[in-house]
Amino acid sequence: xxxxxxxxxxxxxxxxxxxxxxxxxxxxQLPAAAGRPYTGPRTPDGKPxxxxxxxxxxxxxxxxxxxxxxxxxxxxLGVVEGDTIPYQPxxxxxxxxxxxxxxxxxxxxxxxxxxxxxxxxxxxxxQIAQTPKHVAIAYEYLHAQRIIFTDGSxxxxxxxxxxxxxxxxxxxxxxxxxxxxxxxxxxxxxxxNFHSDALHAVERYTxxxxxxxxxxxxxxxxxxxxxxxxxxxxxxxxxxxxxxxxLDYDCVDFFWRRMKSSR
Amino acid sequence: MATRFFAALAVVTALVAIxxxxxxxxxxxTGATPGAATFQPKRTAWGDPDLxxxxxxxxxxxxxxxxxxxxxxxxxxxxxxxxxxxxAPEPGARTAPAxxxxxxxxxxxxxxxxxxxxxxxxxxxxxxxxxxxxxxxxLDPRVRCLQAGVxxxxxxxxxxxxxxxxxxxxxxxxxxxxxxxxxxxxxNRPHVSxxxxxxxxxxxxxxxxxxxxxxxxxxxxxxWVVGHGAPPEGAPxxxxxxxxxxxxxxxxxxxxxxxxxxxxxxxYEAxxxxxxxxxxxxxxxxxxxxRAPxxxxxxxxxxxxxxxxxxxxxxxxxIDKGTSVPSARKD
Numbered sequence: 001x002x003x004x005x006x007x008x009x010x011x012x013x014x015x016x017x018x019x020x021x022x023x024x025x026x027x028x029q030l031p032a033a034a035g036r037p038y039t040g041p042r043t044p045d046g047k048p049x050x051x052x053x054x055x056x057x058x059x060x061x062x063x064x065x066x067x068x069x070x071x072x073x074x075x076x077l078g079v080v081e082g083d084t085i086p087y088q089p090x091x092x093x094x095x096x097x098x099x100x101x102x103x104x105x106x107x108x109x110x111x112x113x114x115x116x117x118x119x120x121x122x123x124x125x126x127q128i129a130q131t132p133k134h135v136a137i138a139y140e141y142l143h144a145q146r147i148i149f150t151d152g153s154x155x156x157x158x159x160x161x162x163x164x165x166x167x168x169x170x171x172x173x174x175x176x177x178x179x180x181x182x183x184x185x186x187x188x189x190x191x192x193n194f195h196s197d198a199l200h201a202v203e204r205y206t207x208x209x210x211x212x213x214x215x216x217x218x219x220x221x222x223x224x225x226x227x228x229x230x231x232x233x234x235x236x237x238x239x240x241x242x243x244x245x246x247l248d249y250d251c252v253d254f255f256w257r258r259m260k261s262s263r
Numbered sequence: 264m265a266t267r268f269f270a271a272l273a274v275v276t277a278l279v280a281i282x283x284x285x286x287x288x289x290x291x292x293t294g295a296t297p298g299a300a301t302f303q304p305k306r307t308a309w310g311d312p313d314l315x316x317x318x319x320x321x322x323x324x325x326x327x328x329x330x331x332x333x334x335x336x337x338x339x340x341x342x343x344x345x346x347x348x349x350x351a352p353e354p355g356a357r358t359a360p361a362x363x364x365x366x367x368x369x370x371x372x373x374x375x376x377x378x379x380x381x382x383x384x385x386x387x388x389x390x391x392x393x394x395x396x397x398x399x400x401x402l403d404p405r406v407r408c409l410q411a412g413v414x415x416x417x418x419x420x421x422x423x424x425x426x427x428x429x430x431x432x433x434x435x436x437x438x439x440x441x442x443x444x445x446x447x448x449x450x451n452r453p454h455v456s457x458x459x460x461x462x463x464x465x466x467x468x469x470x471x472x473x474x475x476x477x478x479x480x481x482x483x484x485x486x487w488v489v490g491h492g493a494p495p496e497g498a499p500x501x502x503x504x505x506x507x508x509x510x511x512x513x514x515x516x517x518x519x520x521x522x523x524x525x526x527x528x529x530x531y532e533a534x535x536x537x538x539x540x541x542x543x544x545x546x547x548x549x550x551x552x553x554r555a556p557x558x559x560x561x562x563x564x565x566x567x568x569x570x571x572x573x574x575x576x577x578x579x580x581x582i583d584k585g586t587s588v589p590s591a592r593k594d
Contacts, residue, residue: 044308051430110582111567112565112567112568113442113565113568127446129428129430129433129435129446130430131315131428131429131430134426134428136426136428136435136437136444138435138437138444138446143410143441143442143443143444143463144442145437145442145443145444147426147437147560147561149560156560156562159562161562161563161565162563162565162568163563185568243452245446245448245455246446247455247459247461248410248461248462248463250409250410250462252407252408252409252566252567253409253462253485255567256399256407256409259399259574259577259578259580260399260578261397261398261399261400261577261578262577262578262579
């Protein structure tokens, strides 16, 4: 029931508390095949081969938590374990303020890099190139780029990156990526969910069965903003079109097309 | 200590490679590729020449021969590129392996006069562009944090290094500057529909011997073809040697050639065609990529995110304040 207090949709707590705030809502985000061992192609070094073009298909981009439809916003079952992000009280207020001012304050509306994990579930494809020492991800959205080191190297010295510093390792058939050194400028979604520069994200990419789907799970830790670590989870899907390739959504170009010189 | 040792070793290796493999690189003005015919590169597990690794910008000399009176820059009177010494190591610092020196000739090797063969109207437009770098309409797209386009992405600029990756069927070029990525498929697939326009174009690669040949089409008209370093303020277009202000249309067609000429140097060539702008195809050639030390890595270059002062100066719009981005130009 603790989770109910911060819920923006109050009626849900009263009417359907047992349904929405109890039990195991995370199970809803797992594909039916979750837990089945990976049988798909492998790289020469024996890892599942994640190279290829992937995309999320859900409404996390608009709101990580379960939410009703709004104009231009598809309703969503939510991707947060337990349905509710465990904000500290001040941060819950801040999130509401963000929501009210999202049209002008959402960093994505300024064409700023979306951060991690948000870049994974913006509604655009991304392409993975997996080598023994690096897993590079190119995102169609804003030509964002991540180079995940899988060579055992430690994090770079502290810095304030928009996309963090990513160091990966394989745990059996799961690619586990530790991401740190964030700034405090990015949000998690268009509903104003946010973090501080203390954000620490641990992503888990687990391909399932033949490798057409992988489960994406992120543990999010930020002692300045949340009362405890929390998790999101969603499937990612391989784009199956035979001619599929990344194109380009250069938001900055669209920004400049709207601007004119002041003199 | 180990890192330092290997860096020193790399320098020695590079010097040996330079002196033994490419004696004529600096003097060539024929467009030939010295060393390329003889050097046998390492190969990937699946047999392609191995271009992978970290790379630093190579040469930083003149792009083009000046057409008018040479402009004397106070910063860099030699080339007005303002780049040549950007990557010069600080005294006592761990250094990158020394690459072959910039050839003492313009990067433009065709036509022979080393100049961009602009049509007369395009020459006028370039003059206008260079003279109005204080306006949104004409300002260098790179200064606005747009993607660099091709071949411009491969020209030396500050804060840019490269990582090349290879997986079966693809060469992937990662550019540190403005986090640009190019996936180059090698499977002979056709270009995307001509209805699709892309800032970095649509790349299709193939191997010709040890050379990666990339055919690039489907460009938009928002980038410049070339332009490296920074031109000195106030320099007229006719005196520039940096390639700034050379625009193109959607008809731009670029064919690139990447060739390892020794273990630590990639020779780069690009043939540029756009019948709307140029009188003939033209070609640049220089040693664009020098192998970086083993512990090199790319760092995030968040360009637009750090550009608020330029945006304010140019447009009066304060992006930091969180005020609404104008939804349409009010012309």
